[in-house]
Structures are given as C-alpha cells and as structure tokens.
Amino acid sequence: MITDTAKAIEATKQLVAAVPFLGGSSSESDYREAIELVDYLIENDDENPLIDFLASKIADYEDNSPRFAEFNKAIAEMPVGVALLRTLIDQYRLSYSDLKEEIGSKSLVSQILSGQRSLTIMHIKALSARFGVKPEWFL
The missing domain is CATH 1.10.260 (434 Repressor (Amino-terminal Domain))
Known part of the structure; x- marks a missing residue:
C-alpha cells in the first residue's frame, strides 16, 4: 500500500510538471495549453480520464478569472x-x-x-x- 501511495504521489508530480494547469497554474499560456490538450484528447483518446480533470479545472478558471468576469456577467443576464x-x-x-x-x-x-x-x-x-x-x- 505504501508503495502504491508513493507511486501515485510521484505520478501526480510528473503529471503536474507536464500539465502545470492541473497544479493550479493560472497563467494564460498554461490555460491555453490545457484547452489544446483537452481538444486533442477528445479527438484521439476520448475515454482518457484526464479530460474530466482538465475540464473541471478549465471551468473553474473561466468562472473565477477576472479576464472572464464581464463575459460571465453578460451570460448570466x-x-x-x-x-x-x-x-x-x-x-x-x-x-x-x-x-x-x-x-x-x-x-x-x-x-x-x-x-x-x-x-x-x-x-x-x-x-x-x-x-x-x-x-x-x-x-
């Protein structure tokens, strides 16, 4: 069990290093890369669980980023x-x-x-x- 936990933690670190947006990065370039990755996965590996993780992070970013505040307000109204x-x-x-x-x-x-x-x-x-x-x- 400890070995599996250690492997999971290490895999998570590697994933966040490869996709910084998953680790909480709020940079515009990491956001765009995350969207591109989701698009790629949907086209080429639509069962990949990474799609759901990224989609959730992207939605949260778009809901809370000041960059989208005006757009979100207009949509809500x-x-x-x-x-x-x-x-x-x-x-x-x-x-x-x-x-x-x-x-x-x-x-x-x-x-x-x-x-x-x-x-x-x-x-x-x-x-x-x-x-x-x-x-x-x-x-």
Whole structure:
C-alpha cells in the first residue's frame, strides 16, 4: 500500500510538471495549453480520464478569472435560450444567414440575440431538431 501511495504521489508530480494547469497554474499560456490538450484528447483518446480533470479545472478558471468576469456577467443576464443559441452559433461556426430555415432572416436572428425579440415555439422546435438538443434547453 505504501508503495502504491508513493507511486501515485510521484505520478501526480510528473503529471503536474507536464500539465502545470492541473497544479493550479493560472497563467494564460498554461490555460491555453490545457484547452489544446483537452481538444486533442477528445479527438484521439476520448475515454482518457484526464479530460474530466482538465475540464473541471478549465471551468473553474473561466468562472473565477477576472479576464472572464464581464463575459460571465453578460451570460448570466442573458436568457437561457439566447445563451444556448449563441453557443451553438459559435460551436458550429455559423453565420446568422445559416439559421434561415430555423429562424428566418439575418435581422430576426440578430434581434433575438440582442434581446429585442424572443424565440418562438416554432423556432425552438426547429433549432432542437437541427442541433439534436431538447427543446426545454431553450426555455
């Protein structure tokens, strides 16, 4: 048991040396390297437990870093459906015109994202079908 504990401690030290972000580093470069590592692991070794460790550290960093304070405040004040739509647009690298079938014109998409208009039930159903997410996630 002592030997296993010593091995675990040594392995942890080596892991933190290789990935300083896991050890609590808050440098921008270590943060970016952690994101790149997660991206790599998801593409090449999606069962690797390191993904969960890093994702947790990254989320904590993004929730607490002053660098993200303004963004986090804006997201918190944004309706859930709009926040989800913005995330989907970013993740899928879409333009407003790419949502013509689900929402309509670019100006309508812009109005929804700016809070001037709301998503309708028809928009929500169409977006749910396109992205394979539950309709209630937009509510």
